Amino acid sequence: MQLPRNMSRADFLKQYWQKKPLLIKQAFPNYQSLISPEELAGLACEEGIESRILQEHEQTGAWQLRYGPFTEKDFTSLPKSHWSLLVQAVNHHIPELNNLLNEFDFVPDWRVDDIMISYAPIHGSVGPHLDNYDVFLLQAQGRRHWHINEHDYTEDDFIEGLELKLLSDFKSAQDWILEPGDMLYLPPGVAHHGIALDDCLTYSIGFRAPSQKELLSAYTVNFNDVAKDQYYTDPHLELQDSPGEIKTEHIRAMREMIVSAITDEADFASWFGRFITEDMHHYETEQHELTRHDFSQQFKQAGHLNRQGNIRFSYIEDVNKLRFFYAGNELDCTPDQLHLVRYLCSAHKLEYQTILKLANEDSVLALLHSLYQEGCFYFDE
Numbered sequence: 013m014q015l016p017r018n019m020s021r022a023d024f025l026k027q028y029w030q031k032k033p034l035l036i037k038q039a040f041p042n043y044q045s046l047i048s049p050e051e052l053a054g055l056a057c058e059e060g061i062e063s064r065i066l067q068e069h070e071q072t073g074a075w076q077l078r079y080g081p082f083t084e085k086d087f088t089s090l091p092k093s094h095w096s097l098l099v100q101a102v103n104h105h106i107p108e109l110n111n112l113l114n115e116f117d118f119v120p121d122w123r124v125d126d127i128m129i130s131y132a133p134i135h136g137s138v139g140p141h142l143d144n145y146d147v148f149l150l151q152a153q154g155r156r157h158w159h160i161n162e163h164d165y166t167e168d169d170f171i172e173g174l175e176l177k178l179l180s181d182f183k184s185a186q187d188w189i190l191e192p193g194d195m196l197y198l199p200p201g202v203a204h205h206g207i208a209l210d211d212c213l214t215y216s217i218g219f220r221a222p223s224q225k226e227l228l229s230a231y232t233v234n235f236n237d238v239a240k241d242q243y244y245t246d247p248h249l250e251l252q253d254s255p256g257e258i259k260t261e262h263i264r265a266m267r268e269m270i271v272s273a274i275t276d277e278a279d280f281a282s283w284f285g286r287f288i289t290e291d292m293h294h295y296e297t298e299q300h301e302l303t304r305h306d307f308s309q310q311f312k313q314a315g316h317l318n319r320q321g322n323i324r325f326s327y328i329e330d331v332n333k334l335r336f337f338y339a340g341n342e343l344d345c346t347p348d349q350l351h352l353v354r355y356l357c358s359a360h361k362l363e364y365q366t367i368l369k370l371a372n373e374d375s376v377l378a379l380l381h382s383l384y385q386e387g388c389f390y391f392d393e
């Protein structure tokens with residue numbers, strides 16, 4: 013990715029990330045989309061792939077939202093303008109798209125959500141709205157006219173009774189026409205409206221920011237699985253004047269019972285690594301039944317091994333311990349495996365030769381074989 017002239021990645025984080033929008037002209041010079049509108053429509057017809065069609069009535073401006081999977085007829089009966097097709101997490105289904113994510117490696121992998129791709133003919137848009145996450149909007153084909161407004165909108169500013177949260181009175185404060193390879197960065201909460209000027213494909217590289225509510229509820233579910241019942245005790249209970257009062261020290265003791273559930277840093281780190289690498293879509297994984305020997309042979313012959321599009325890898329370096337996380341699981345590694353683990357996390361396509369340089373052949377092939385059996389990797393057809 014090419015940031016504007018003289019801007020380093022560190023400058024971007026300091027000045028723009030989570031702070032203000034940035035238009036990056038020709039971030040990807042001569043960018044060619046990895047997917048065509050027809051292929052995108054094909055994905056939207058598949059079971060298990062999340063997709064939506066948003067249509068705006070040309071005369072009344074009324075919005076209609078439909079969810080996939082769609083049929084070919086759904087597409088052939090659409091008008092020539094004023095609609096958009098949105099397909100979620102396309103990188104999960106087209107793993108090659110994950111190479112694009114490497115271009116955003118100035119943000120840690122665990123912050124990355126996925127790549128949504130939209131297609132729209134002329135006048136197609138998803139309406140003026142805001143998102144709660146950071147997003148890079150990469151123009152992959154055609155041109156789109158983006159309008160933004162950094163005004164602080166409130167709940168009252170949205171159209172009532174609509175399933176979609178669209179702003180009722182959006183006014184453009186700044187606008188740009190994006191061409192293939194141009195990209196617009198938006199921090200959370202900046203209102204935006206992108207209208208297609210011709211057949212256009214836009215990639216939304218979205219980042220995830222867990223909410224307190226999400227963390228608490230996920231942690232509680234996990235805690236239920238691992239915690240032993242621990243009951244409140246009060247052997248030093250003192251006589252109180254009025255039994256109706258709940259004393260401050262009792263409230264504190266209760267709060268402490270909850271807080272103590274997350275005070276062990278190592279346990280918490282382990283939970284977080286598993287939580288953040290989990291595959292929330294729960295796709296059906298294919299059965300991989302190669303023996304260890306056959307797997308090693310195939311890897312050697314192919315020269316590389318691909319990570320499935322939906323599989324997240326991360327690691328945490330602790331004192332004397334290296335925790336490797338894959339798809340919601342944890343594997344404890346030794347500190348001398350750091351180079352290998354860093355490579356596993358950064359490469360979506362593992363090179364056999366590189367792997368051999370980073371670790372003992374037998375042990376690394378055993379590790380990769382078990383990850384392969386669990387559905388983390390695939391070989392080219």
Ligand code: SIN
Pocket residue numbers: 096129130137138143147204206214215216
């Ligand atoms: C689009 O691709 O049309 C919309 C993406 C967005 O607004 O987040």
Ligand code: CO
Pocket residue numbers: 141142143204
């Ligand atoms: Co948006």
